[in-house]
Amino acid sequence: MTALADPPIVEARRDGERSLVVAFAVMVALLVVGPFVVYPVFLMQALCFALFACAFNLLVGYVGLLSFGHALFFGWASYLCAHAAKRWGFPPEAAVLFGTLSGAVLGLVAGSIAIRRQGIYFAMITLALAQMMYFVAVRAPFTGGEDGIQDVPRGHLFGVFDLSHEMTMYVFILVMVLASFLFIYRIINSPFGEVLKAIRENEPRAISLGYNTDRYKLCAFVLSATLAGLAGALKALVFQLASLTDVYWTMSGEVVLMTLVGGLGTVFGPVVGAFLIVAMENYLAQFGQWVLVIQGVIFVACVLVFRRGIVGELAHALGVRL
Amino acid sequence: MPRRSALYALTDNADNGSGWGKRVPGDTVLETEDLTKDFAGFVAVRAVNLRVARGAIHAMIGPNGAGKTTCFNLLSKFLSPTRGRIVFDGRDITALRPAEVARLGLVRSFQISAVFPHLTVLENVRIALQRRRGGSFDFWRGKSVLRTLDERAGVLLADVGLAAYAHVPAVQLPYGRKRALEIATTIALDPQMLLLDEPMSGMGREDIERISALIKSLAVHRTVLMVEHNLSVVANLCDRITVLSRGEVLAEGDYRTVSADPAVREAYLGTGHA
Numbered sequence A: 001m002t003a004l005a006d007p008p009i010v011e012a013r014r015d016g017e018r019s020l021v022v023a024f025a026v027m028v029a030l031l032v033v034g035p036f037v038v039y040p041v042f043l044m045q046a047l048c049f050a051l052f053a054c055a056f057n058l059l060v061g062y063v064g065l066l067s068f069g070h071a072l073f074f075g076w077a078s079y080l081c082a083h084a085a086k087r088w089g090f091p092p093e094a095a096v097l098f099g100t101l102s103g104a105v106l107g108l109v110a111g112s113i114a115i116r117r118q119g120i121y122f123a124m125i126t127l128a129l130a131q132m133m134y135f136v137a138v139r140a141p142f143t144g145g146e147d148g149i150q151d152v153p154r155g156h157l158f159g160v161f162d163l164s165h166e167m168t169m170y171v172f173i174l175v176m177v178l179a180s181f182l183f184i185y186r187i188i189n190s191p192f193g194e195v196l197k198a199i200r201e202n203e204p205r206a207i208s209l210g211y212n213t214d215r216y217k218l219c220a221f222v223l224s225a226t227l228a229g230l231a232g233a234l235k236a237l238v239f240q241l242a243s244l245t246d247v248y249w250t251m252s253g254e255v256v257l258m259t260l261v262g263g264l265g266t267v268f269g270p271v272v273g274a275f276l277i278v279a280m281e282n283y284l285a286q287f288g289q290w291v292l293v294i295q296g297v298i299f300v301a302c303v304l305v306f307r308r309g310i311v312g313e314l315a316h317a318l319g320v321r322l
Numbered sequence B: 001m002p003r004r005s006a007l008y009a010l011t012d013n014a015d016n017g018s019g020w021g022k023r024v025p026g027d028t029v030l031e032t033e034d035l036t037k038d039f040a041g042f043v044a045v046r047a048v049n050l051r052v053a054r055g056a057i058h059a060m061i062g063p064n065g066a067g068k069t070t071c072f073n074l075l076s077k078f079l080s081p082t083r084g085r086i087v088f089d090g091r092d093i094t095a096l097r098p099a100e101v102a103r104l105g106l107v108r109s110f111q112i113s114a115v116f117p118h119l120t121v122l123e124n125v126r127i128a129l130q131r132r133r134g135g136s137f138d139f140w141r142g143k144s145v146l147r148t149l150d151e152r153a154g155v156l157l158a159d160v161g162l163a164a165y166a167h168v169p170a171v172q173l174p175y176g177r178k179r180a181l182e183i184a185t186t187i188a189l190d191p192q193m194l195l196l197d198e199p200m201s202g203m204g205r206e207d208i209e210r211i212s213a214l215i216k217s218l219a220v221h222r223t224v225l226m227v228e229h230n231l232s233v234v235a236n237l238c239d240r241i242t243v244l245s246r247g248e249v250l251a252e253g254d255y256r257t258v259s260a261d262p263a264v265r266e267a268y269l270g271t272g273h274a
């Protein structure tokens, strides 16, 4: 039997943790300085999508389930948050909570249906469910059809902080997204996360060890949908708008794109991917339809050149976890 | 090698409702009745009546394609039988799901090495220990709570000669060592009965000896049913042998009886085995 070269032992792993701490500090620093350099609205939009992509990555990167219907949770949470804030007069914290919980409920329903399928069938069922709910959104009167729900009031957070102030809103979004980011990191580094990784690596083996893998997958699906819902709800407050774009299948595609470009199954990849794609959409908007083509080219380039995504390649090159 | 398994072997689960007779140590732990699997017309396992005695090391041998792995898939409920019944430890498990069977203490390994490739060797074993620990849905807790399992995992790895590789990703192990890891992972569940599908394939002679000794020590308190092509291993290790050919039981008995059986010789010679 071949003797192995001396194995990389605990040292390397502790370094991996350190690289994560450094990267997190850099990210926080950039986000604190950010609103003084670029438009806060742009940053808030990117942050919402970063959270959306992180939530999506939790499922695809750590359980190996490729959902092609995450717009369902993002978009519907956005509608319900907007509706609660505008028509029912909910304060922002309650409206966001309501939107987030709706993501959880929708996740439970969609997940229960989809979870028994594997691979491409799983992706197709999630897509079909999302499209079905898209048509519901088109038809349902409360969504406002093509107009969406406009002029959603941001209100006063806890009755104190006036979110119509751009900087106050920014701090609110930043805190929510960073807290969710840390929460997701906790999930993937929990006893539960260990089982998820085992299922991703070898599901039959996980079953043979006595894990009821469907229940773990469903739990991960609901967590992912809940956080996607939070992202959608926050986005509704940022733009004071919920619209059909957020439930359309292109939104599901966009989050796949962000995650792949940034790096599937990496901690920071979805954030980098989201910022990149949102920046592209904003700054290339002048090219109209060409944005799609440029996105397509980037996507193909990523798949061909950066198999691991930007952050994935970087982490690989530096030999650390990111 | 002190093991907690003594508890398992001696616990008397008298609550069997299946009427398959009283449980006495040394009595049947696993029994099948008319076990049959039909793959759309191709009968891979045909009317197998198997009896495995508690505490035995029982071998299942047979030429390639005889249906051994299919049999294991049926016993572990990874496949549903077309016909027949499986009773484990006095309980009818025919309708159970595979994870439930595993939790009852009937744990299988796979013919094609089944590790978690990108987890470290230690993490592979810990996943099994974690299942018995419980709390695996705790997504809000840090995984540092699992460190209490590391010591036990280290002992299990030492037993199969993998202590030095604890922090290597499993994918980097050579094939034979992956098999050893798989056995350690299976044992970590402290199962009442192990189904090992060619556990020593791809191993060098030294490892075969180590794993044989390990299996022998396991069977003090547990039952082992194993598929093995290496007949000298079978002869040394196994108390009882069932020979399968074309889905059917051809012969059963100890090594002497079975190897003297003309039908067995013919089945083996017919497919080019020694």
Ligand SMILES: Nc1ncnc2c1ncn2[C@@H]1O[C@H](COP(=O)(O)OP(=O)(O)OP(=O)(O)O)[C@@H](O)[C@H]1O
Pocket (backbone or CB within 6 Å): B039, B042, B044, B062, B063, B064, B065, B066, B067, B068, B069, B070, B071, B111
């Ligand atoms: N899912 C399946 N669908 C159809 N046929 C199958 C399936 N699984 C196994 N078979 C067939 O059943 C027969 C028995 O296969 P099995 O894998 O159980 O043999 P085995 O005794 O384990 O052989 P080996 O020693 O090569 O591992 C083979 O002819 C195989 O092609």
Ligand SMILES: [Mg+2]
Pocket (backbone or CB within 6 Å): B068, B069, B070, B111
């Ligand atoms: Mg086989």
